Amino acid sequence: MSMYPVMINIQEKPVVVIGGGLVASRKIKTLLEAGAHVTVVSPTLHDMIDATRVHWIDRPYQTGDLDQAKLVFACTDQEAINRQVMEDAHPSQLVNNTGDKHFSDFYNVAIARAKDFSVMISTNGLSPARSKEIRRKLETILDEL
Known part of the structure; x- marks a missing residue:
């Protein structure tokens, strides 16, 4: 797979993270440092995620949760949910499936x-x-x- 390297300005832009575990916590940390408005959809949050700095939707992923996102991170340990996130995303939304780089629009560097x-x-x-x-x-x- 050939990738196109870019740096993206996500300051004050909506980013949705599906999942609230350790992998999600690492993504959220750098997203917040970049000034993104982060929404986390997950029934739980890892201790390293500061719930006061994100908009936390305390439940499992549902179709429609991606509506306003510019970037999406599928960070669950459930392949079926991560794939559903990829399928639900609008073509203008870029999705990182942390469980499968081959089924992602981008990955982090x-x-x-x-x-x-x-x-x-x-x-x-x-x-x-x-x-x-x-x-x-x-x-x-x-x-x-």
């Missing part, structure tokens, strides 16, 4: 930041842990510049 620039690192969805390792090494180099 690691980013090493410096004062004036950012370097994106991707293993093409094969190893997020390896991306994180490379990011840490690059951050050390960038700090020296």
Whole structure:
């Protein structure tokens, strides 16, 4: 699969995260840092998710939950729900299915930041842990510049 690399301005834009577990908590953290308006649809929230910083819909996913979203993250451990999210999404909505990169519109990259620039690192969805390792090494180099 060939991917097109971009950086997206999601400041003050609606983003919906389906699921409230550990994977969702990591996505939500970076979405909030980017200034997104995050709605979480999940019957539970991981301890790392600050319920005061998101709009939490305390129930399982239902068709219609994606209506206003610009970006969608399907972060459940249930393949059928993640696939339903993909099917329910409007063609103008980009969906990240965290359980299946082949059934996603996009996946996240690691980013090493410096004062004036950012370097994106991707293993093409094969190893997020390896991306994180490379990011840490690059951050050390960038700090020296």
